[in-house]
Amino acid sequence: MINFHPSEMQLQSFANxxxxxxxxxxxxxxxxxxxxxxxxLKEVTQVVASQSLIVSEKEESDLSVFGDMMQNIMDEPEDMNTRASEPSFLDLDGRHFPLPRSLGRFVNRTASWKKLVGKLWQAQVDIGGDVRAEFIYMEHGGSVPEHTHRGNEWTLVINGEFEDGHHHFETGDLILLDSQHTHTPVSNDPDGCLVFSIVDKPLHFTSGLARLLNPFSHLFFK
Ligand SMILES: [Zn+2]
Structure with missing residues (x-):
């Protein structure tokens, strides 16, 4: 069951x-x-569309184009573009992970898997912009050393479960952290856990020997 969602304000900004x-x-x-x-999101998008009634004709047409676009994003395509709705998969060690549709288009821009310390696998994704995006797979018992963030860390659980010392996360959970948070992700899922993660600044390792990793935190960033 999904317990962690974007805030209403974030959904509104997304729709806007x-x-x-x-x-x-x-x-x-x-x-x-x-x-x-x-x-x-459908409801919020309808509100955005209805606001078009009180704006100028030009803006109104922009908004209705935008409304159509959002509708297209949210609806399963049933026209000639159905191909776009076919699930994309990410492969690792003979396992086959279905990806959310929005991430499917980045499969071809995903580097090959690298095995890191702590039963972790990492595959960087080129999503453009000045951020680092990657798929991270934690094997059963795999963990990322305790760390905080100089910037934001946004994580979506794609498949499996993990804990971070504060919460338990399952498939679909969205975790939005900033420099206020310190955590130690670990997966006790027998099948491990695949997440998609974006960070906009290098991680900062905070505990014990992992502090020694700080000079190498670019490995977790760039
Ligand atoms: Zn949700």
Missing amino acids: GTLNPSLSLIVSSHCDLCRHCQQK
Whole structure:
């Protein structure tokens, strides 16, 4: 069950097109997995569209184009473009992970998997912009050393479960952290856990020997 969703304000910004591109990607991927937010987003989008009644004709037509676009994003395409709705998969070690539709288009821009310390796998994704995006797979018992963030860390659970010392996360959960948070992700899922993560600044490792990793935190960033 999905317990962590974007805030109402973030959904509104997304519908208004004012959310930054990286966050938009991760919110839209969450909505692919979350019926609750799909419904909410439809409602918010309708409000945006209805506001077009009180703006100028030019803006109105822009908004209706935007409304159509949002509708297209939210609806399963049933026209000639159905191909776009076919699920994309990410492969690792013979396993086959279906991706949310919004992330499917980045499969071809995903580098090959690298095995890191701590039973972690990492595959960087080129989503453009000045951020680092990657798929991270934690094997059963795999963990990322305790760290905080100099910037934002946005994570979407694609498949499996993990804990971070504060919460338990399952498939579809959206985790939005900033420099206020310190956490230690670990997966006790027998099948491990695949997440998609975006950070806009290097991680900062905070505990014990992991502090030694700080000079190498670019490995987790760039
Ligand atoms: Zn949701």
